[in-house]
Amino acid sequence: MFRWGDDPDCASTDVQLLQLLRPELDRPDHDLHTYLLVEALDASGDKSSAVAALQNHWELSGATPLVTLAVGDRLFRRGAYRQALRMYRRLFEAELRGIRSHGQVVLDAATAAARSGQQELAEQLLERAAQHADTHERASERLAALPGRTTVRPPPLAGGHTTDDPAPADRRSDAGALPPLRAPLPSLPQSQSADEERLLDALRAGSFEAGEALVERLSPHGIERSGEILQVRRHQAALRAGDLEVLANLRRAAQDDHALSYARAVDHVIAAFDADRTPISPPALADVPAQPHANARLLLGPIEGTINEALAIVCRAGLFRRDLTSYNLTGTDRVPAGNATVASQLYAQLTRLIDLGGVRLFRRSRQRDRFTFGVALLSPLAAIISGRAFANTPALRYHLGCALCAATAPFALLEALDERDARDVVAALRSGFGRVGDGSVAQASAKQIRLAEDMWHLVSASDDRRLREIANDPDQMHYTLAQRHAARARYRAGLFAAGDIITAMTLLVEDVGVDIPRPLRSPVALHRLTEIPEAADLLSFALSPEYAQARWLST
Incomplete structure (x- = not known):
């Protein structure tokens, strides 16, 4: 491992070595290489080259885990705690090649949440960090120091998609007692002004137009708030499930945020239900x-x-x-x-x-x-x-x-x-x-x-x-x-x-036993699928960043 400490000359030597190594590396190692190169450039005092290396990697390969970590650390050091928190939260299940433990990433996210004024979220993240062996003691100490806290509660259940609370049912019969499983609406960004808060409240209440107004306000900020635009577009896609135009907006937002695997996953769904387009293979x-x-x-x-x-x-x-x-x-x-x-x-x-x-x-x-x-x-x-x-x-x-x-x-x-x-x-x-x-x-x-x-x-x-x-x-x-x-x-x-949404939906429909307009590759069929609880849940899952990260990343 590289150890530069306060020696810029040593770091500069390692920069040269790392630059020579690049052509010899396979693509899966580019993420680690960029992270080490950026750290060495920082230690050598060449901050502008470090930023350029990050931007170049982000544009070519997207938000890979270690580069996302490097960006999060830099945002944190600049005091941009909300943006740093967003980066850290992407890494809770990512492969970090031993650079940092998952427990430490969660602990860093908790610190960013606390410094951005999100105390409830910070407490939840500390509880999660306390479940990791390497950060248990530090997270527990910080939890115990919180007002009214003396013990560590178990963390909330993981999982991006949950069930509705089941209604009370007669124990001898389930008929009609339980609502269908549905995914909750995606989370929304934190507001930075009273006008944004008003629009967010309207969007939460189901106003699609409020989302359009929010995107218009956020767009001039570019990459700094592209992740927030993506959250708004995800929420809009949930409000108008099965609308191909809305999904196209979601895909563009993912591309603008350099979430390339997510953009491909969304585009796969769009192409699947548009007979004029060539299907996109995973x-x-x-x-x-x-x-x-x-x-x-x-x-x-x-x-x-x-x-x-x-x-x-x-x-x-x-x-x-x-x-x-x-x-x-x-x-x-x-x-x-x-x-x-x-x-x-x-x-x-x-x-x-x-x-x-x-x-x-x-x-x-x-x-x-x-x-x-x-x-x-x-x-x-x-x-x-x-x-x-x-x-x-x-x-x-x-x-x-x-x-x-x-x-x-x-x-x-x-x-x-x-x-x-x-x-x-x-x-x-x-x-x-x-x-x-x-x-x-x-x-x-x-x-x-x-x-x-x-x-x-x-x-x-x-x-x-x-x-x-x-x-x-x-x-x-x-x-x-x-x-x-x-x-x-x-x-x-x-x-x-x-890996193919049309195949999955075709076989799901057969299993559930419902009629769907044919051909299945049409907006009409997509709209009908959103009315079937099982199909709507699977469509929501196929359009989630978690699924894209798991299935649409490629070595």
């Missing part, structure tokens, strides 16, 4: 940077505190575990990762990109009918695919993504058991671990009581406590809610694997 899975843990949280979550977390605990306890013969499988049916077959290569690529908890893959190779998948409650859990898998098509990738997602612990029981048995498991969790005296035990059948007793014997003491914490919220303990979480995760994993 990066091949083999070219997508691996972020397995972050991708799993993005695609499968949020799971913490939900009925699906409870089902995952029961699944891992082995109550319903089977062996290969139960599914008429043998060891030769297993698909190894990475051999010569298409299914094997895709399996290797998806397990590289998504932390699936060790899910295995089996294929009934003798069957040549329509592609289907199921889940085997083996140890480890496994997906079973059947049907044709000869070509690497978006449809095959979609099905395989869905299959592997369905076989993860939070969703496996829902896919592997028939509906009656799965409902019994949820009822057993409710009666065995829920609130005492709420009537769930009296309503439980003998089978459900036996299942609850089996769970008491099988789960560990810590899992028992966790199940009781989850079941203490009766609004969570519903089969339909669990299914909706599972379906949403399947659709997202399918889209991630396929």
